[in-house]
Amino acid sequence: MSQFILVQTLNGLSFAALLFLLASGLSLIYGVMKIVNIAHGSYFMLGAYIGLSVILWTKNFFLGAIAAGLSIGFLGLIMERGFLRKFPLQALPQMMITLGFALVFRDLAFLIWGGDPYSLPCPEFLKGSTKIFDVVFPIYRLFVIGMAALVALCLWLFNEKTLVGAKLRASVDDHEMAGGVGLNVPLISGCMFGLGAALAAFGGVMGGPIFGVYPGLDFELLALGFVVVIVGGRGSLKGSAVGAILVGLVDNFGKALFPELSYFTLFAPMAIVVAVKPTGLFGRE
């Protein structure tokens, strides 16, 4: 029994790591620009697909991850500059645009990579498994957890300890005042959008060896990302991290204990948080 709990906890944490990479961008984009980005799950999926192609071509996992991050980050920047900028702070039109893009991306991905599910090859030196307290656990999953922790640490340092991070926080708290005191809020938000997209794509490549990439992955993860944002609170990094861990664990234990109701188990934490604290655990209003 304790073995079961340990294995499922580690599995849940590795899933939480991926959710964090997805949701931190989603949450910050919402926090700074009030944009609900429906295309965010698509970045994750496209990132995994691009990573797959680059890995098959160069035989290098990390080149794939970097290529996916850079290209999708650039794509996000173009979307923000070219389209979303036309509707500043108009939540609904902005969201509809991202929605249109999400559908276009989904179909283009289907056109290019087809409908078959793929699994990304795991890098050679991370294959195999290790023993933790008598439990055999794949090294790669531990690597993913470590990677997400590293990203979280970098984001936290960037957000709390650098000048750009301070400007970013100012824009989250009050974008009007931030603009009023001379911060270039459009530039900050554009970069934020690109960074969020790149993180999601990076997450897609990281997740590739674990659950692969297939059509429909985009919206499935988007919904999970939203649950993380609802639970953790909008525009908060800490919230994204705690929310991701919570959702990752609940989802994983749900899958293990009640496989038929697995998606439905997410309803419980979401309902409780919305009922008790509508802004999310770490959200401010």
Add this chain to the structure above:
Amino acid sequence: MKKSYVPIIKIFGLCMAFVVLVLLPPFYSSYWITLVTQMLIYAVLAGSLDILMGFTGLSSFGHAGFFGASAYVVAILTTRYQMGFFTCFVSGVALATGISLIFGLLVAHATGVYFLIITLALGMVLWGLAFRWVSMTGGDNGIAGIIRPDLGLPISLKDPLTFYYFTLVFFIICLALIIIFVRSPFGHSLKGIRESESRMKVLGYHTWLHKYISYVIAAFFGGAAGVFWAYYNGFVSPYDMELTASIEIILMVILGGPGTLIGPVLGAGIIIFLKNFISAYTHRWLLIVGTIYILTILYAPQGLINLINDWLKGGEEKAETEGVT
């Protein structure tokens, strides 16, 4: 001067609708009859969403969940328990309404985009249930073999034309009920919430309760449409309640013009037509929907009906339904 065209166009439109929907169908080919039946079912669905999106100003991204939930009820009751039409109809609508009574408690407090995030997540929870609860819903394979109901009438609904007229009656009843609902004092209070919730609060309205009821009523009609969809299609699968399905309904409302009812009905017709027409030539339907979405937002953000209205009125008067957020 130009304004006097509007009533004439309305009467002309009604006459056209009467001819096209009531008089001509016996002369349509069977392909067109099934297509128009599908349009009517989706028109009810789009109209039900318009109560929320257009009149209350709340964009729900999980509306297909109610539609699908009641369709699943019909599928399960007819294929496993051989239940009749009325049992299926009542249980399907009851389940959809019941779910909305629970979900509504969570979403009715939310405003603006936050409402949308929560409804999206809740809609996906329902989808996940349909997808993974294999013993009940058949999972990815869905449930096939739903036979058209036998009402004990001399005519059989297995014939596409009689089923069409049956659906038409259902469509007219639903549309009439929705029109009565939105024109009632309660419906006006919803419009008030759309325009300014804080002002309505100050005037002493329980805006929370009004939003809650609006959400439940929308789910009620969405569930009713789902019952007909199950009978029409004979097959229910998780794809009927996926996010893309909810997105299509929203597109019908946005394209037609939120808050006009007739707009979403036309929008449903256009989208269903395009979907069937285009799928004969290419499988790139989502690509086209995505592009329509982007173009609609860029060039016709008020919807087609309001665009036409503006154009008829010579742009003197702006349409009432601006800034639906």
